[in-house]
Amino acid sequence: TKNGQVLHNHYHGNTIQEGDMILCDTGAEISSGYAGDMTRTFPVAAQFSNTQRELYQTVLNAHEAAIAALKPGVRYKDIHLLACTELAKGLTEVGLMKGDPNEAVAAGAHTMFFQCGLGHMMGMDVHDMENLGEPYVGYSDTLKKSTEFGLKSLRLGKELEAGFVITVEPGIYIIPELIDRWKAENKCAEFLNYDKLESYKSFGGIRIEEDFVITENGADLLGKPVAKTVQDVEDIRKEALQS
Known part of the structure; x- marks a missing residue:
């Protein structure tokens, strides 16, 4: 979809245009019947715009922080909140949020941008x-x-255990209707820059998702690595558009 702010969007009548981003959430099944679940977000153009790049990097930072925290005995809820804090830090740096990121997450202000959970069990x-x-x-x-x-x-x-197979999928989803609702209520105004948010209403959404098995000491990525850094994604887009 090019409307990444709509979770599990099933409308396919859009025309892709320069400046759009594509969010591709892909499920797969191997011959033994086990499932995979991966998401990448990439620009239609050869490069992200400056605004897209900033928020993409924010999601990637949260993604990497969550991965680094995966190990047995850690509550996945705590890893989710760690990722939320990383998102809030990045969103504060670009001026969409303000104040202390930890306090913002405690108040739920980050859910303006991240309304869902970090991941789920998979089998x-x-x-x-x-x-x-x-x-x-x-x-x-x-x-x-x-x-x-x-x-x-x-x-x-709950606490992770060795052998769990899970997804890690932070995102930023800018939903115009949610902006309007919260702004009318002046909700979390001490942490949200509503004036700047107005100019982001057509932004869409970004998600980066990978699958992991929890090991005795940490976690292993399932499958071959797929490009996810800004540079690697843009290199693929440049090559695709030149072919």
């Missing part, structure tokens, strides 16, 4: 066993699923 289904009920699959007797906006969409919160 023979892309969202493994979740039809049984997310509270049974992603949570435990000692950690209950939140009802707060943002956290209520975190499918996996």
Whole structure:
């Protein structure tokens, strides 16, 4: 989709234009039946615009911070909040947020941009066993699923264990309707720059997603690495447009 701010968008009637970004969320299944789930976001043009590049790098920084924190015994909810803080830091640097990033995340201000969870369990289904009920699959007797906006969409919160197969997929989604609603309520105004947000209403969304298996000491990437740095993505786009 070119409307990356719409999660799981099923409308395919758009015309791709210079300046758009494409968000491609791809599921795959190997011969044994196990699933994969990967997302990349790339520009239609040969390069990201300056605004796109800034927010793409912010998502990538959050992605890498979350990956570095993966290991047994760590609650995935805490890794989610770590990624949220990294997003808030980057968004503060570009002027869309303000104030202390940790306080902003505690207040839920980051959910203006990241309304969903960092990832989910994966197995023979892309969202493994979740039809049984997310509270049974992603949570435990000692950690209950939140009802707060943002956290209520975190499918996996419990402590990671060796052998878990999970996704890591932070994103930034700029939703015009949400901007209007929160601005009318003056919600989290101490952390959000509503004036600048107005100029981002047509931005869309960015997500970077990879799959990992938790090991005894950390985590291993599943599958071959796929380009995700700004430079590598732009190199691929330049080559594609020259062919």
